[in-house]
Amino acid sequence: MTRIITVTSGKGGVGKTTTSASFATGLAQRGFKTAVIDFDVGLRNLDLIMGCERRVVYDLINVINGEATLTQALIKDKHCDNLWVLPASQTRDKDALKEEGVEKVLAELTHQGFDYIVCDSPAGIEHGAVMALTFADEAVVVTNPEVSSVRDSDRILGILQAKSRRSIEGREPVKEHLLITRYNPGRVEAGEMLSYKDIQEILRVPIIGVVPESEDVLQASNQGAPVIHQKESDAALAYQDIIARFLGEEKPLRFVDYVKPGILKRLFGGK
């Protein structure tokens, strides 16, 4: 059975694409045949984060319009087996993202035997974001510990409940997961940042994981390899735990408690 997972947030720039890239990679590393689709028509970026920008020939809209086949448009990831990327169109306007077209592409991926389809949603609550969540079986709501991000997450949860096919057809609702990212335990400890417990209490969605603020994310995007590949990085370990929890394994939260920097670190700096 193919599962469609939409990574969404309402607010822009909170870490959806970063999360989609690492989430899809993590699933593929576990041996699942996985496709990750960029729904951000006009602002394609997933290709850069995945490091396949120079291999883009066709995109999602080409496939919807029948200008290319799905097989022609899917880009095989070069870092990892079992993983394919379907880029967004950079040129077309957003209305080209037709609901029937999206449904057709998802059905064809299902037919091709994909285990997971990860949909990287654009920001906002307009057409593109709605298209990305319409066919979701599960949703990863990406939130930063910051008031506007939390409020927008609540909005997008409302839209999921109103506009997903599962809700409209009265089926079992979309399974929601809260992913908090750019978390800074030191600032939480100092009372300057909402804690993950506060956010969960407000949004009332089960937490799938907390990703710390990490310099490795920028390094990863510079190089075009999702951060989950950086074995020694806290952000990578957090994303690996998230995959484990998604697959039903028990993993206690890590990187949520403040650890005082050791004397050496304080003297010589470091991350």
Place this chain on the structure above:
Amino acid sequence: MSLLSMLFGNKPKTAQVAKERLQLIIAHERDGGGNADFLPDLQRELIAVISKYVKVNPDDIRVSLEKQDRYEVLEVNIVLPEKP
């Protein structure tokens, strides 16, 4: 609150303020509050009904929605013309 900040009477932490503000606004928005796009229609229909009985000027009817702590107040203000 930690013992130290209790002793030195720090001001409330901003994270706590953020949490309280979010709880209020999200509860409100979940109720479909902030969603008062029916107000113009309501105003138009009120004018139509009231005009059947008294001659009022559309400007003499004001409808507003105000949020108080835990409830909302719909206020309809009608200025009736003075008797000639």
